[in-house]
Amino acid sequence: MKRYACSQGKKAFGWSSDVDKSQKIHTGERFYKCDECGKAFSYRSLFIGHQRFHNGEKPFECNQCGKAFRHRFSFAAHQRIHNREKPYKCIQCGKALTHSSYLTAYQRIHTGEKPFECNQCGKAFTQRCHLAAHQRIHTGEKPYRCNQCGKTYKFRQNLATHLKIHSGEKT
Template identity: 45%
Template sequence: MWEDFYGHFTPNSHQRVHTGERPYECSKCGKFFRYHSTLDTHQRVHSGERLYECSECGKFFSHNSNQIRHWRNHIREKPYECNKCGKGFSQNSHLIRHQNVHIRERNYECSKCEKFFTNNSTVLSHQRVHAGENPSECNECGKVFRYNSSLIKHTRIHIGETPYECRECGKVFNQNSHLTQLQNIHIR
């Protein structure tokens, strides 16, 4: 496969997956792309072109996939379901992250309440609850935090909340610091 001038795939373009060849360069930032069509899509980052509008709130997106992901927040759609516990997620990446809860072994037991944890340091943090130190504890996984604000950030992992959205590309994050990191990439 190969790709012609219009971005259509032709017989040799698939080989680039194996060779790593990226012949198409963005004139704005110097990034290289495997396909001309991918370069065209990327260039929307620089031009600010936003073709996809959310019918609910009027926000515009440069990629259809970002608009769809955004739309799921409005309708609370959670099409990705955990086959172990049935919990639903709006994004596949959140489901994958959640599934680690089921995979990790919990071999460390609290001697006071017989809860199990993934490592000894988590048990020790948890035991502060029994000592009356009143730390903030996650009801979902038992992880303990010194500050309630840290617990709130952590809880977003379990519920799939992503309140921070990049205005440039529509990607969403559960922590503002992750959004800032992405925005720094866009600036380059």
């Protein structure tokens, strides 16, 4: 089978159409758009994971603690906690982490780098997810909904605290 190489990445593909798609991903083009909220994704797997956010599906369940995940990569990182695996080590201080993305974010403590900046107020963050959470302050978006009473929250942790009311757990 003939292999087609992406000129901007290191991957090779069996179909020229896959190369075209790969090259468009490097330019930031997004193919998969959510009908529910309009968010767009370059990768199908991320789009599917995002759809699970809307429908509440968490197909990857830990057989040790019962915690469930929307994404396989999140589940794999979680399993490292039970196995006490921390294969990613900071070269500056030696701190070991369970996932490569955690290491990337952690290393910004040493560099002071805050590459994710709010386009409304200029506040900068070390992680994209922290910027996304911050931006909800400006947009008023409340994506975390209680499936028992319908109350909505801007932040996941606020929903988690609220859910303790329904379970009778002390806050």
